[in-house]
Amino acid sequence: MGTLFTLGYDEWDIEEIEAARIECDAGIMDIRWRQFSPRREFQLEELLKRWEGNYLEVPQLGNTAISGDPRICDLEKGMKILGQFLPTNNVILLCRCASLEQCHRGMIAEEARQRFGCEVIHLSPPKTVTPPTFQ
Numbered sequence: 776m777g778t779l780f781t782l783g784y785d786e787w788d789i790e791e792i793e794a795a796r797i798e799c800d801a802g803i804m805d806i807r808w809r810q811f812s813p814r815r816e817f818q819l820e821e822l823l824k825r826w827e828g829n830y831l832e833v834p835q836l837g838n839t840a841i842s843g844d845p846r847i848c849d850l851e852k853g854m855k856i857l858g859q860f861l862p863t864n865n866v867i868l869l870c871r872c873a874s875l876e877q878c879h880r881g882m883i884a885e886e887a888r889q890r891f892g893c894e895v896i897h898l899s900p901p902k903t904v905t906p907p908t909f910q
C-alpha cells in the first residue's frame with residue numbers, strides 16, 4: 776500500500792514541490808475543483824507539461840463550496856480513482872490552501888485512510904517566510 780501525502784501549494788515554489796515529489800517518490804493528484812491559478816505554473820497546461828505521466832487532475836475530489844463546510848464534487852468517483860493508484864503508488868494530494876484545517880484535503884485523506892488503510896502524511900513548506908522588519 777502506498778503512502779498518501781497532502782500538500783497545499785500556496786507557500787511553496789514549484790521547484791520545492793518537485794523536490795518533495797521526488798523525495799516522496801509519488802505521483803501528484805490535483806484535487807482542486809478548478810485547475811486555475813493566477814500563478815501560471817499552477818495552471819493545468821503547465822502542470823501537465825511539467826509532470827507528464829506523474830500528474831492527474833481529479834476535480835471529482837474538488838471542493839465545490841464557496842465557503843463554509845466543504846462539499847466534495849463526487850466523493851465516490853474520486854475515491855475510485857484514488858483507489859486505482861494507492862495500492863501500488865505513493866500519492867500527493869495537491870490543493871492550494873496553505874492551512875490544512877481550512878482545506879478539504881484533510882477530509883479526503885482521512886476518508887482514504889479509513890477506506891484503504893494507507894498511511895497519511897501532511898507535508899509542510901520547506902521554509903518559513905519571515906516578514907521583513909522596517910526600522
Ligand SMILES: [Zn+2]
Pocket residue numbers: 783870871872877878879880
Ligand atoms: Zn484546499
